[in-house]
Amino acid sequence: MKGAVFTIFQEMVEETFGFECWETLLQEANLPSGGIYTSADTYDDQEIIELVTALSNYTGTPVPDLVESFGGYLFPALAHSMPESMMNYSxxxxxxxxxxxxxxxxxxxxxxxxxxxxxxxxxxxxxxxxxxxxxxxxxxxxxxxxxxxxxxxxxxxxxxxxxxxxxxxxxxxxxxxxxxx
Ligand code: HEM
Structure with missing residues (x-):
């Protein structure tokens, strides 16, 4: 999965649940990258699964609900990464x-x-x-x-x-x- 998806996930966690939540996820999840993500690099899909599972343990919200709400957060962030002319749908x-x-x-x-x-x-x-x-x-x-x-x-x-x-x-x-x- 592209690093861009991980950095947007980190933003969502920090904004919604606080910085200490992100720190807890980093301690709980098994992340070969150490949890440092760069947009253009690619990381093992398993890392996003580890992070979402750790977030589910932290918040008590089931994994499927977290995945769907992350989609809502991801859309504007991805859309803004495209030139405006490419997102100009009627x-x-x-x-x-x-x-x-x-x-x-x-x-x-x-x-x-x-x-x-x-x-x-x-x-x-x-x-x-x-x-x-x-x-x-x-x-x-x-x-x-x-x-x-x-x-x-x-x-x-x-x-x-x-x-x-x-x-x-x-x-x-x-x-x-x-x-x-
Ligand atoms: C309603 C609109 C969209 C839908 C339904 C959609 C759907 C998805 C889904 C489900 C994934 C996860 C990967 C997978 O399932 O295999 C994904 C990945 C991705 N999408 Fe979209 N997408 C949408 C719009 C966009 C837009 C506007 C961008 C703009 C750049 C974008 C860029 C990406 C990127 C960068 C990935 C990650 C690919 C990777 O990690 O290798 N998507 N998309």
Whole structure:
């Protein structure tokens, strides 16, 4: 996972739970990097799992809830790292269609060792959009947190349901996003 994701995670922990919480996580988690992250470098995925698990122990909040809320924190931070012209979408559906074909492609050019998920729009009406999520990291809940935050940016109220999930043995997840307003 790119260092950028770790530095944003650190920011979220320090802002939400305080500096001493981050210090505790560093002591509790087994981190070969020592917990010092640089945006452009890449670190073992296991380190983010260690950190989220330690945060769950510290806060008592279940890991899945923390992953989803981290997605909400991650979206604006990642979006700001892109040139403004690249994030200039007129509505949520256009943004979601661009994640796989434009946004993550640009991420791959910037960081050739980045591993982004497959996130393909398979069906779309004005009210509903279906996306297939596939990644060995199985971070579908992170995707859900990112999508909710993206919807907020457009003033949309959405509901996301998980039609099938990699955590339940499927080889991909289906996310059904419905406009509620
Ligand atoms: C709603 C919009 C977006 C969704 C649903 C989404 C989804 C995801 C997910 C789920 C991951 C975790 C990796 C995985 O599952 O394999 C990820 C990674 C990442 N995404 Fe996105 N993303 C979105 C927007 C963006 C934007 C705007 C950027 C801007 C730079 C971005 C850059 C990245 C980067 C740098 C990674 C880490 C790759 C790595 O560590 O190798 N994403 N994205």
């Amino acid at each position: 509505d949520l559906w256009s943004l979601l269609e661009a994640v796989d074909s434009v946004i993550h492609v640009e991420v791959g050019k910037l960081y050739p060792d980045a591993i982004t998920p497959k996130l393909v729009v398979t069906e779309k009406t004005d009210q509903q959009l279906k996306m297939h999520y596939q990644s060995p990291r199985k971070l579908c809940l992170l995707a859900i947190g990112l999508i909710h935050k993206a919807a907020e940016k457009f003033g949309d109220t959405i509901n996301i349901s998980h039609e099938c999930c990699m955590h339940e043995g499927s080889d991909h997840c289906i996310l059904v996003i419905t406009q509620e307003n």
